[in-house]
Amino acid sequence: MSETSRAIGLKELARVLGLSVPxxxxxxxxxxxxxxxxRERVVQAAREHGYVASRAGRMLVSxxxxxxxxxxxxxxxxxxxxxxxxxxxxxxxxxAELGRDLFLAASSQSRDELQxxxxxxxxxxxxxxxxxxxxxxxxxxxxxxxxxxPFVAHGRLIExxxxxxxxDTDGEKALDGLARQLVSLGHRRFALVMPxxxxxxxxxxxxxxxRALSELGLPLRPDHIAKVAPNDHDGAHAEARALLSLDPRPxxxxxxTDQLAFAVLEVARELGLGVPGDVSVVGFDNVPxxxxxxxxxxxxxxxxxxxxxxxxxxxxARIELGEAGIRTLLLEPKLELRASHGPAPAD
Amino acid sequence: MSETSRAIGLKELARVLGLSVPxxxxxxxxxxxxxxxxRERVVQAAREHGYVASRAGRMLVSxxxxxxxxxxxxxxxxxxxxxxxxxxxxxxxxxAELGRDLFLAASSQSRDELQxxxxxxxxxxxxxxxxxxxxxxxxxxxxxxxxxxPFVAHGRLIExxxxxxxxDTDGEKALDGLARQLVSLGHRRFALVMPxxxxxxxxxxxxxxxRALSELGLPLRPDHIAKVAPNDHDGAHAEARALLSLDPRPxxxxxxTDQLAFAVLEVARELGLGVPGDVSVVGFDNVPxxxxxxxxxxxxxxxxxxxxxxxxxxxxARIELGEAGIRTLLLEPKLELRASHGPAPAD
DNA sequence: ATGAAAGCGCTAACAA
DNA sequence: TTGTTAGCGCTTTCAT
Numbered sequence: 001m002s003e004t005s006r007a008i009g010l011k012e013l014a015r016v017l018g019l020s021v022p023x024x025x026x027x028x029x030x031x032x033x034x035x036x037x038x039r040e041r042v043v044q045a046a047r048e049h050g051y052v053a054s055r056a057g058r059m060l061v062s063x064x065x066x067x068x069x070x071x072x073x074x075x076x077x078x079x080x081x082x083x084x085x086x087x088x089x090x091x092x093x094x095x096a097e098l099g100r101d102l103f104l105a106a107s108s109q110s111r112d113e114l115q116x117x118x119x120x121x122x123x124x125x126x127x128x129x130x131x132x133x134x135x136x137x138x139x140x141x142x143x144x145x146x147x148x149x150p151f152v153a154h155g156r157l158i159e160x161x162x163x164x165x166x167x168d169t170d171g172e173k174a175l176d177g178l179a180r181q182l183v184s185l186g187h188r189r190f191a192l193v194m195p196x197x198x199x200x201x202x203x204x205x206x207x208x209x210x211r212a213l214s215e216l217g218l219p220l221r222p223d224h225i226a227k228v229a230p231n232d233h234d235g236a237h238a239e240a241r242a243l244l245s246l247d248p249r250p251x252x253x254x255x256x257t258d259q260l261a262f263a264v265l266e267v268a269r270e271l272g273l274g275v276p277g278d279v280s281v282v283g284f285d286n287v288p289x290x291x292x293x294x295x296x297x298x299x300x301x302x303x304x305x306x307x308x309x310x311x312x313x314x315x316x317a318r319i320e321l322g323e324a325g326i327r328t329l330l331l332e333p334k335l336e337l338r339a340s341h342g343p344a345p346a347d
Numbered sequence: 348m349s350e351t352s353r354a355i356g357l358k359e360l361a362r363v364l365g366l367s368v369p370x371x372x373x374x375x376x377x378x379x380x381x382x383x384x385x386r387e388r389v390v391q392a393a394r395e396h397g398y399v400a401s402r403a404g405r406m407l408v409s410x411x412x413x414x415x416x417x418x419x420x421x422x423x424x425x426x427x428x429x430x431x432x433x434x435x436x437x438x439x440x441x442x443a444e445l446g447r448d449l450f451l452a453a454s455s456q457s458r459d460e461l462q463x464x465x466x467x468x469x470x471x472x473x474x475x476x477x478x479x480x481x482x483x484x485x486x487x488x489x490x491x492x493x494x495x496x497p498f499v500a501h502g503r504l505i506e507x508x509x510x511x512x513x514x515d516t517d518g519e520k521a522l523d524g525l526a527r528q529l530v531s532l533g534h535r536r537f538a539l540v541m542p543x544x545x546x547x548x549x550x551x552x553x554x555x556x557x558r559a560l561s562e563l564g565l566p567l568r569p570d571h572i573a574k575v576a577p578n579d580h581d582g583a584h585a586e587a588r589a590l591l592s593l594d595p596r597p598x599x600x601x602x603x604t605d606q607l608a609f610a611v612l613e614v615a616r617e618l619g620l621g622v623p624g625d626v627s628v629v630g631f632d633n634v635p636x637x638x639x640x641x642x643x644x645x646x647x648x649x650x651x652x653x654x655x656x657x658x659x660x661x662x663x664a665r666i667e668l669g670e671a672g673i674r675t676l677l678l679e680p681k682l683e684l685r686a687s688h689g690p691a692p693a694d
Numbered sequence: 695a696t697g698a699a700a701g702c703g704c705t706a707a708c709a710a
Numbered sequence: 711t712t713g714t715t716a717g718c719g720c721t722t723t724c725a726t
Contacts, residue, residue, distance in 0.1 A: 038711080060702090106439035
């Protein structure tokens with residue numbers, strides 16, 4: 001790109017070439033009804049002048065924006081951290097390959113989630129939407145489904161009022177498998193630490209755990225389940241301390257996010273408990289720091305960046321194929337076996 | 348928002364109201380030359396029908412997009428993690444408050460950084476740009492400065508070819524202060540772990556450290572400086588192992604990012620070295636996991652989300668005021684004193 | 695206080 | 711093969 005020239009429009013480009021505006025447009029658009037020679041001249045001139053079609057013009061005539069809107073999760077739920085960034089990187093990458101733009105929208109004090117959605121959709125800023133971190137009664141998903149707006153959810157509803165595209169990791173199956181694995185390692189007393197927000201991922205994961213344990217005749221007792229507010233560091237510690245102070249003490253503590261697992265590890269250290277000698281701890285997410293935990297955390301890997309990439313492909317398919325493009329995808333998270341779990345201690 | 352209605356346009360709205368299109372537009376725009384009664388009718392109807400002005404129409408007539416473009420750092424430099432996400436959350440929040448939209452652009456195999464920039468600027472998708480993680484010879488910054496395009500850099504160039512808006516944390520001053528503090532704790536042998544990419548933040552931070560140590564008569568020896576490729580977990584460990592195996596061993600290892608500091612902590616543990624008993628370790632960034640490290644990591648806090656918010660305010664000021672709106676801001680990071688540093692061991 | 699007309703940049707339909 | 715005309719949705723003259 002020239003370092004100094006200003007942007008050039010189609011009109012100006014046509015003037016320079018001594019052609020009409022539509023001819024230039026067709027040449028650039030690759031239409032067949034323009035002479036080979038003219039096309040080359042036009043393409044050449046466009047490149048030289050660094051011509052880039054104005055999005056406004058395109059949007060106006062096509063009625064579409066060529067952009068995908070992603071709603072950022074509420075700043076309130078600050079679990080964010082690595083997640084949002086990693087997901088966005090994958091999403092942006094995929095959309096860039098597909099020639100689509102990515103549009104970010106955050107709700108704020110002055111504009112709630114639904115207003116933001118409307119801004120994107122009715123203002124035709126985005127041809128499709130990506131949302132994540134769904135709650136049990138997710139208002140965004142419900143509106144998007146009802147209005148038949150193309151969107152992809154990262155995560156899924158428990159009961160959907162209609163078909164929609166989603167991709168999710170199978171937390172239910174994952175925790176079912178984990179429970180059986182730990183039981184086979186001799187564990188009999190389990191505890192669960194989960195977020196207190198009604199995210200559906202927490203629902204599925206905890207359901208998998210509870211169901212497996214029930215089937216194995218070791219139902220999870222209510223006082224062995226701790227719920228923690230997002231980002232409440234002290235609260236997480238208090239709950240972890242309570243769980244690890246139970247008598248008899250659980251030998252395996254499952255945390256539904258790595259963030260929560262770290263809190264458990266820290267409390268275990270404070271209480272002088274060995275991990276995994278006295279208690280096994282397992283997380284979920286495999287955030288980059290999991291490998292640096294002490295001991296390195298056994299946790300489920302979600303490949304969040306790849307999920308972002310897939311979400312991009314899915315939303316574009318949904319846009320281009322209409323409702324026939326609705327897809328669902330359940331990914332299997334992989335358990336990263338590290339050093340925070342082991343056989344149950346002898347009683 | 349109605350759950351079923353489709354988007355309505357100005358024309359349709361005017362028809363419903365029995366008014367002309369321009370009158371409705373003026374009423375909504377808050378112009379004074381429309382009767383009080385008409386305005387109320389219009390506003391009411393617009394609300395009822397969920398009218399949102401098409402962005403295309405607005406853009407076309409105003410010539411501006413009302414959006415800010417943010418270039419995502421190259422997926423190559425995967426230091427990202429919490430960073431991108433946190434920064435974006437702040438940026439999106441600030442822009443939402445200011446009524447601006449946020450566009451994300453990622454370079455890909457098929458479109459390099461400068462093409463992406465041109466796409467945003469010449470296609471008038473964005474009125475202003477935000478870039479971060481600047482390198483010593485940052486092509487993006489140079490083009491933006493040369494073309495006088497409104498932008499804000501998070502981070503800054505070492506030598507700029509012209510004025511531009513930036514905000515940065517004062518890594519130079521921070522590490523100068525840290526060096527003096529550690530020397531006063533008795534440390535005499537220092538080592539430095541830094542990224543091998545020419546990010547300017549690394550330049551400033553290392554300069555601060557090296558200058559202070561030189562002034563104190565303890566110049567940092569070249570073999571006490573390790574450079575690590577981004578996200579090269581094994582490489583980081585190898586370098587850390589080399590540093591901690593030097594004889595005599597450094598008593599203080601400064602890592603320019605928390606990520607690198609974690610690697611040092613892990614290697615220290617492997618080598619059976621006590622932290623901070625045998626060696627002090629300090630990081631930079633205060634990522635959320637720093638508090639969970641073993642021992643909890645002493646590191647500089649940048650308040651990355653707040654930086655995103657400030658960047659949003661700055662880029663809007665730059666757009667609205669033109670070159671008169673150019674601002675620079677050097678924030679002072681705060682050293683979070685945790686448990687990974689302490690007095691130098693007795694020799 | 696309101697309506698009519700023009701035009702932003704682009705592409706699609708039609709005419710030559 | 712090219713040029714002319716029209717129109718996307720909106721705002722801003724200008725005229726009434």
